Amino acid sequence: MDVDHEVKLLVDAINRLGTKGANGKVSVKYGVLFNDDEVANTFEALVGTLKAAKKRKILTYDGEILLQRVHDNVDVILL
Template identity: 40%
Template sequence: MSAIKEFGVVDKSTGKYTIAYGILFEKTANTLEALNGTLRAAKKQKKVAFEKELLMMPNDRDVQVVLLEA
């Protein structure tokens, strides 16, 4: 997901891009209507990681989404 690279930051301990779900949600609201479905599919393919099964705003705004594959 290019939006994670574009808007996220590199975690110095892992070297992977990471972004809070709330920021990703806000930055892609006008361009990516199915963010949650896209993230779930990417998680199944082991391209991203996050702690919960389903991310919902506003409760999960601080959950970190980690890009596993560049």
């Protein structure tokens, strides 16, 4: 799969799992995203896809890299 396709699949997953905030942006906790079966079966390297999407300014989150358990409560926000 190419990176652009994986980023699109990630955006679809965030829209499916996330909630729209008062600012109109959809966000999901990293732990919810990481623990979703469909996400786990789709992405070999979720962290890499998240970094690629952040670099393209499609989404944002605090920090450079997200780790399971440590960053489960970090919001991943679609821009």
